Amino acid sequence: MERITVYHNPACGNSRGALELLRARDVEFDIIEYLKEHPTRERLEKIIGMLEGPVADLVRKDKRFKELGLNPADYADKKAVVAILLEHPELMQRPIVIHGKRAIIARPPEKLEALL
Numbered sequence: 485m486e487r488i489t490v491y492h493n494p495a496c497g498n499s500r501g502a503l504e505l506l507r508a509r510d511v512e513f514d515i516i517e518y519l520k521e522h523p524t525r526e527r528l529e530k531i532i533g534m535l536e537g538p539v540a541d542l543v544r545k546d547k548r549f550k551e552l553g554l555n556p557a558d559y560a561d562k563k564a565v566v567a568i569l570l571e572h573p574e575l576m577q578r579p580i581v582i583h584g585k586r587a588i589i590a591r592p593p594e595k596l597e598a599l600l
Contacts, residue, residue, distance in 0.1 A: 488513040488599070490532075491523070491580040499579040501593035509600065521574045528566045531580060534587035539565050541589060544575050 488506065492499045492515045506513050516523075523531070532539050540560045541547070549556075552572065559565055569576050581590045583599040590596040 485575060486584050489516060489582040490514070491516050491518060491576070491578060491582075493517070493578045496578050498591045498593055502579045502581060502590040502596055505593050507597060511600065518573055518576060518578070523576075525566055525570060528545070528569055529562070531587050532562055532565065533537070534582060534585055535580075535589070536586075537589075538553045542577050542580075544577050546575075548572070549575055 488511060490499075490502060490506070492503065492520045494500065494517065495571050503513075503515070507514065532542065538560070539562050540556070542565055543556075545556050554568070559568055577589045577591065579590045579593075581588055581596045581599060586599060588595055588599060
């Protein structure tokens with residue numbers, strides 16, 4: 485089985501849950517703490533290309549999003565999503581789990597079952 489990559493935030497319960505699920509299944513994976521090691525434009529574009537579903541799902545519309553005065557309608561296309569995540573990586577949805585040519589947002593962690 486190809487190694488899995490997890491874009492992880494240790495403060496996130498869903499992210500920790502995804503790691504627990506992978507460990508319970510003895511799946512080998514690499515962790516990227518994206519708040520310490522920010523994804524590049526190229527990497528974000530690659531992740532977006534692997535995700536199923538709307539690109540807007542990659543942006544967290546949480547308290548921080550509101551504090552920044554952002555409008556969800558402005559982040560519905562690839563270019564805008566990449567731009568906001570380069571400027572504010574904390575707004576990236578997590579965990580993102582990549583296996584081969586597919587990526588999913590594992591919220592809840594059980595969603596990553598589709599990759600295993």
